[in-house]
Amino acid sequence: MSRLVFSRKPARFALARVAGAIMPGAGASVGPLAIESDELLPLPTPDWVRLRPRLAGICGSDLALIDGTASAYFDPLVSYPFTPGHEVVADVLNADGSAGRRVALVPVLSCITRGIDPLCTACAAGQINLCERVAFGHLQPGLQSGFCSDTGGGWSHEMIAHPSQLVDLPADLSDEAAVLIEPTACAAHAAARYTGDETVILGAGTLGLLTLAAITARNGNRRGPIVVTARYAEQKRLAKELGADVVCTSDELPRWVRSSTKSLMIGDQLTCGARHVIDCVGSTESMKQALQVVAPGGEVQLVGMPSNVSLELTSLWHREVAIRGCYAYSHADFHTAIDIIRHHDLARLLSATYALSDYTDAIAHAASAGRRGAVKIAFDMRGN
Amino acid sequence: MPRPGFVLEVDRSTPSILFWRGENFSLEKLPAGRSRVIYPPEPLEALSDIDGAIRNALLNPIDQDPLATQMFPGMKLTIAFDDVSLPLPKMRRPDVRQRVIEAVLDTAAQAGVDDVHIIAALGLHRRMHEYEMRHALGDRVYDAFHGRGMLYQHDAEDHDNLSVIGTTDHGEVLEINKRAADSDLVVYVNINSVAMDGGWKSITTGLASYRCLSFHHNPETLENTKSLMGHRHQSALHTSVWRLGQVLKDHGPKIFQIETTLNTDMFPSPFEFINKREWEWTAKDRATFLGTTKSLNRTPIKLARKIFHGIEGPHQMTSVQAGETEAVHKITLEHVHRQQLMEVQGQTDILTLGIPFVSPYNPDGVMNPVLVMCMGLGYLFNMYRNKPLVREGGVVIMTHPCYRDFNPVHHPSYIDFFEQVLSDTTNPAEMSRKWEKQYAEDEWYRHLYRTGNAYHGVHPFYAWYWGAHGLKHAGKVIIVGGDPPTVRRLGFTPASTMDDAFEIASDVVGRSPTITHLHVPALLIADVQ
8 A cells, every 4th residue: 555745855845846857757756755655644633534545636736746847836835755646536434444435625715624613704705715724733734635645635545534524426427527526616607607698717637527517517597608718629629528618729819819809909019809818828928918808807717736826907997907826625616516517527537547566657657648649647546 | 926736646656745833844755646735826926116015905996985085183093013923924024014004094093083902803813912912013013002092902802891792683792892893993904814804804703802702613613614615605613703793793893804815825935845746856956955854953943943933934915905895806806716726526535734834823923732723624625626536435634743742831831732722522513512611711711811921711722623524534543753752632533654645545445545735835725526
């Protein structure tokens, strides 16, 4: 029984940063991520349970961490060493060590998981993603399971979780579908702001495709086109299948938005644009493009995790554009996510699984998923 | 004495044949025993006294009174002229338009006419840049008229300055430039580069509105235009245009049509080898060819473009006739045929075409992929009378780099057309139904057409429709040397070499097809028997 562990090792972290810059995902082989034997984590309180992960996905935020590109903002929100993996489908272990209920993990470590009473205002309102006590209580800092030294993470054969973090899975939902629940819940949370007006989704990686799926699965009030930018052929095909009206490259985007919104142009800036731009990339380039194609008074929603970006914000000021973050989800979004997954048969987005021991290959695959015609890569612990 | 056109049967001793490839050339070996090369007639002698011929045409018009007697003080005179989409390449100064318009203005001045407007008959073409207007009209005319607002470019979207003349019995509405419609006399100054130009087409397209043009510039009409350069009855486009011409004749202003024809002496030194037959190349021609192609291989594309668009053709006037439109045009066509018409026996399985750097829609601009299609299937494919050079279901092979490159100033809607429309459909009727209206009504395209130097929003559709008959007629279209994704977006098949193209074509026309190469650049009309 083993687990992957990410430790605080500055020299290896620096090495990962260099390697990751040369080849995305290469930080896995030279950085502070290593495979170790599982060790029994103490339960913070008696009501916590032990989980045996079945599948655990590799997320963009994991890759940023492994390649050393994650923002320093997270430093106080993470406790080392930790086992990554927050997209988890797992069995709850019974007292005798046998497998019990099959669950999806809600990884956010909010007030209730941290034993904080009374709950913060956000948690009291069910908005666990906005928890105001995310680094406090009886747990070490960690905004989610998979970033906290006390809870362990999905890239292992055992981790622990608070009962409030568990969502029971319907028997007919496969593990392959269930491992997509967590990212789909993020997408459902993003899609809740969809208004039916013309919408642009930047990026057709996992988040972009799931956000598109979340919008098209539940909204019959589409008044304007949904335009998706995609770089690779398979991404384009999937975006079309999931209901995009237009799929184009990012180079082509301004022209598509201009013509579909009957916009004029002043320099490179559209005079109209899309009311809603969902940035699922989070790079300087994607955010620049978001500001280029968003309508005056419109909203740019950051679903992809940005880091340090450099932006010219004059147009934001002049056109009264809002930039809004979009992090995680509520419990309700997990149930919505199951509906979305069923509606679009999203298990097909799980492109490949790897054993934990093949973690360098798995991470290299995930880091070049688009180019290799893949979407979601996951670890598969069911064989052991 | 210039030699007539010539059809060379390719045998083992035939040298490699020159093909245009955009801003460069290649020499291609055609299979012996089943290939032929059509060389156009050599350039006719130019008129010895061009200005004298122009004066004579104005003094002795056909089926009309002399121009001077039609002019009187206080009259409203409008002179309209063809834009710089022709001739190609642009002609050495003085341009024919300048010579003719100066003569007309002299006549008007002598008659005491001072209300004179000069209008560039653009249709939906882009507005010309100042240097292009100066080139076409000369500095004297430009300086005298432009500053006073009496020289300007037609605007097919200026609804305050368009006027409906009438409607044909087929429901086609003739709507033209209001100034022309309200004039006592419209003098139209034409250059008839190819047989489809001139006649009633001059005013009913050059000074028409989008609405008027859409009656004949559409997929149905152009698919049924079985011979764009040949007999009028084979051209649905010209049949429609002639109906509109009848409305113009019956209800419009008085027209004084001046038509000119040019010889095909198109390229000056050091590009003379282009006009020659390969087996007659001298050592100097070979050296020039080698030097040119090798240099162009190393020249950045923008610079190569600049070099080619800087060429001024020596072409000279071979005729000028004036007077009543139809009578004038009949004689014009005789002169065009004298220069360009040649008999060719039978159709071929494969037609090969070298696509040059320029078409009528990219003077001083980029030959974008849509224009490659238009030039190949819209223009060169149509250089025939009676029946196409290639048999129905045959293969058209073009050579061009077919780069995904556009001039954003001249062709903004072409970029969107390539990205949006062609990724959806290459079928002319389907794109017309699904997309044309959106492009026609796009405020941004309208703005750029009216105030900038952009082709009208629907122009890429028209360029595509121009090839509609060729597209329907050909069983397969292959582009040699083109950027593969771009070629595929056009709906065509890419090939890296001519041999590869013949191999690919064998799926359609078998292993031993007949091949015909149309030796461009010189213009010709193959009278296919």
